Amino acid sequence: AQSVTQLGSHVSVSEGALVLLRCNYSSSVPPYLFWYVQYPNQGLQLLLKYTTGATLVKGINGFEAEFKKSETSFHLTKPSAHMSDAAEYFCAVRFNDYKLSFGAGTTVTVRA
Amino acid sequence: ETGVTQSPTHLIKTRGQQVTLRCSSQSGHNTVSWYQQALGQGPQFIFQYYREEENGRGNFPPRFSGLQFPNYSSELNVNALELDDSALYLCASSLGSGPNEKLFFGSGTQLSVL
Numbered sequence: 273a274q275s276v277t278q279l280g281s282h283v284s285v286s287e288g289a290l291v292l293l294r295c296n297y298s299s300s301v302p303p304y305l306f307w308y309v310q311y312p313n314q315g316l317q318l319l320l321k322y323t324t325g326a327t328l329v330k331g332i333n334g335f336e337a338e339f340k341k342s343e344t345s346f347h348l349t350k351p352s353a354h355m356s357d358a359a360e361y362f363c364a365v366r367f368n369d370y371k372l373s374f375g376a377g378t379t380v381t382v383r384a
Numbered sequence: 385e386t387g388v389t390q391s392p393t394h395l396i397k398t399r400g401q402q403v404t405l406r407c408s409s410q411s412g413h414n415t416v417s418w419y420q421q422a423l424g425q426g427p428q429f430i431f432q433y434y435r436e437e438e439n440g441r442g443n444f445p446p447r448f449s450g451l452q453f454p455n456y457s458s459e460l461n462v463n464a465l466e467l468d469d470s471a472l473y474l475c476a477s478s479l480g481s482g483p484n485e486k487l488f489f490g491s492g493t494q495l496s497v498l
Contacts, residue, residue, distance in 0.1 A: 276426075304483050315386065315474055315489035316427070323484055362426050366483050370440030371417070374426030 274299050274367045278375035286383045291350040293378050295363030304366040305346040311359045358382045388477050390490035397465050398498050405460040405493045409477035416458045421472040434481045470497045
């Protein structure tokens with residue numbers, strides 16, 4: 273069955289520290305991969321996406337993610353956390369044309 | 385600001401009632417998708433409409449239905465509400481229905497079923 277797994281429902285980092293959010297998917301065919309961010313009382317905002325081509329994808333707000341086919345992973349990183357990065361992050365996968373399948377989400381808190 | 389607006393922002397209903405949620409897509413977008421986000425979970429795909437026709441549906445019962453209008457605004461209707469229908473309902477619009485299309489999400493409607 274096709275699925276999306278985010279490891280860790282909550283991540284706490286210090287301001288200025290590395291942010292690493294993990295996402296794995298299960299599929300026999302490489303899907304399209306996305307990371308979204310959700311701030312309180314808001315909808316989802318696209319951070320970045322991978323469709324084809326270069327496996328290291330850069331997104332907004334200093335985030336980037338690397339698609340590793342052999343590991344079926346699409347982990348999200350940011351070298352230096354900022355207080356404004358506190359939010360919930362969702363990995364999403366498009367296995368077919370019409371729907372996104374989301375992971376359960378990872379809440380990021382940033383300590384001063 | 386995504387240009388996608390949803391109404392109402394909050395809604396309280398009782399079990400067994402019916403509810404209609406509305407979504408105004410970004411200008412020119414002919415595709416709308418609806419997602420249900422239960423507390424502490426990721427969004428779950430309900431269905432998608434493309435040019436007023438449903439062209440994909442997730443694992444939701446028939447009491448979840450939708451409409452898309454010629455101006456591409458849309459509605460999500462839920463009949464015979466159950467307690468488990470309490471969730472944030474998100475709509476997302478896009479220029480097309482292909483896999484590479486960027487989705488623009490609204491801020492959602494928070495539905496509470498008592």
